[in-house]
Amino acid sequence: MADSQGDVMSIDQFVIAFCEFFSRDAATxxxxxxxxxxxxxxxxxxAELLILLDEIAGYTVPEEMLEALASVDDVYIAYxxxxxxx
Amino acid sequence: VPxxxxxxxxxxxxxxxxxxxxxxxxxxxxxxxxxxxxxVLYRHRGVSVPPENFSETLWRNVxxxxxxxxxxxxxxxxxxxxxxxxFRSDIASISMNIAPEWRRHGxxxxxxxxxxxxxxxxxxxxxxxxxxxxxxxxGSGVARGGVFVEEGCLREHEYHNGVYYDxxxxxxxxxQWERHRADRRRKTRAFIDHHRPMMSASFEAQPQxxxxxxxxxxxx
Numbered sequence: 001m002a003d004s005q006g007d008v009m010s011i012d013q014f015v016i017a018f019c020e021f022f023s024r025d026a027a028t029x030x031x032x033x034x035x036x037x038x039x040x041x042x043x044x045x046x047a048e049l050l051i052l053l054d055e056i057a058g059y060t061v062p063e064e065m066l067e068a069l070a071s072v073d074d075v076y077i078a079y080x081x082x083x084x085x086x
Numbered sequence: 087v088p089x090x091x092x093x094x095x096x097x098x099x100x101x102x103x104x105x106x107x108x109x110x111x112x113x114x115x116x117x118x119x120x121x122x123x124x125x126v127l128y129r130h131r132g133v134s135v136p137p138e139n140f141s142e143t144l145w146r147n148v149x150x151x152x153x154x155x156x157x158x159x160x161x162x163x164x165x166x167x168x169x170x171x172x173f174r175s176d177i178a179s180i181s182m183n184i185a186p187e188w189r190r191h192g193x194x195x196x197x198x199x200x201x202x203x204x205x206x207x208x209x210x211x212x213x214x215x216x217x218x219x220x221x222x223x224x225g226s227g228v229a230r231g232g233v234f235v236e237e238g239c240l241r242e243h244e245y246h247n248g249v250y251y252d253x254x255x256x257x258x259x260x261x262q263w264e265r266h267r268a269d270r271r272r273k274t275r276a277f278i279d280h281h282r283p284m285m286s287a288s289f290e291a292q293p294q295x296x297x298x299x300x301x302x303x304x305x306x
Contacts (some may be wrong), residue, residue, distance in 0.1 A: 009280060017280040021273045023232075047195020048270065051100075054283060055274055060100045063191040083281070 007082045022051065031073040033059050039072075047077065057082035093206040096153070098195040104152035104166065104204070109141070110163050111153050117187050118165070127137045131244075149178060150205065154197040156188075163188040168199040171209070179215040180205070180258075206260050214258045219244050220251035233266040234258055250290060 009017060011031050019026040024039060035041040041049075046066055053061045061082060068073050097104040107115075116137065119129055135143055144151060149171040154164035164184035171178040180201065184194045205211060216234070234256040242250035 017277050020253060020280075021277045043189065044195045044198075046190060047192040047199075050192035050195075052274060052277060054100060054105060063101055063193070066191055079281075 008080050010077055011073075014079060015072060018068060018072060018075065022048075029072060033072045034070055035072070035075070035076070036070075052083050053078060087107070093207070095200070095204040097204065099200050099202060101158075101191075102156055102163075102193050102200070104197065104198050104200055105155055107144070107151050107153050107162075107165075112144070112163050115144060115165055122240075128292065129181070130282050137173050149209075152201065154193065156184075164196055164197060168201075168205055168214070170215075171208075171211075176210050176212045177215065178205070178209070178211055179217070181216065202258065202263060206263060211275060212260055215258045216258065218254050218256060219246075220254065221246065223254055233262050235262070267292060 008014075012051070015029055015031065016026050018024075019029050022039070022041075022045060029039065033039055050061065050063055051065060058080060065078060069078060116135070120135065121273045130143075144165075146169075148167055148169045150168040152166050152168075153162040154166060155162050164182065165180045168178050169181070182194060182198055182201070184197070202214065205214060213236070235258075236254055237257045238255040240253040240255075243253035
């Protein structure tokens with residue numbers, strides 16, 4: 001596993017934490033995994049993702065950003081951005 | 087921090103709020119249920135309802151109706167309904183309709199959570215049923231398992247566009263709902279622990295939304 005980069009997890013650490021949170025097998029998920037097509041994300045999980053990002057940011061993040069989250073990598077970038085502003 | 091004995095379920099979330107319906111909402115709901123391109127998939131299944139009868143259909147056999155509104159707008163974006171309540175058996179059915187342009191914003195999940203909390207706190211229901219047609223089951227999240235339990239399936243029940251789809255009945259048990267809420271808090275805490283240990287302390291301090299008297303097993 002890669003080391004943390006400052007205040008945020010590395011992508012490897014993030015994928016593990018992401019898979020624990022959403023109950024996915026980390027062995028089958030990587031940064032290119034698509035939320036809907038590969039991980040079968042549903043509307044409840046999108047809501048849970050939004051709440052998680054709220055908790056990381058420390059404020060209510062704009063929900064419109066969900067539309068831009070298509071892959072695990074997109075979520076990681078959002079995580080890094082909101083961590084930087086928390 | 088809510089007092090455990092006087093706790094009132096919140097109807098306001100971070101992004102949406104559940105409010106009473108007003109007559110001015112009816113045209114919005116009528117459009118939502120009859121005018122959108124995919125309206126044929128929802129409650130009236132493509133059947134036209136006369137305007138003078140529409141409000142009556144909204145309230146038929148209904149125990150609770152709430153309009154779902156965004157925090158920054160009075161215009162409803164959806165409707166949550168509890169209907170078919172049976173207090174001899176402590177069961178009821180629930181439904182939710184969010185306008186297409188507001189889906190995939192996290193509103194449905196938050197509104198559903200507020201609504202289920204409200205119903206379990208306000209009424210002695212053991213479980214709440216939801217019906218989902220086969221074409222919608224996967225994307226709605228009810229088929230994921232865990233909190234929803236499949237309790238029945240009417241095979242090839244619903245006709246749409248040349249295909250007879252299965253119609254599923256899922257149940258949301260009070261005990262499983264409580265476990266789901268607790269599990270979500272635990273997972274969030276674990277994620278925050280991965281992210282930044284110092285944040286977990288503040289997360290631990292968040293109030294628990296469901297008082298012990300409403301926990302699983304306390305109300306039959």
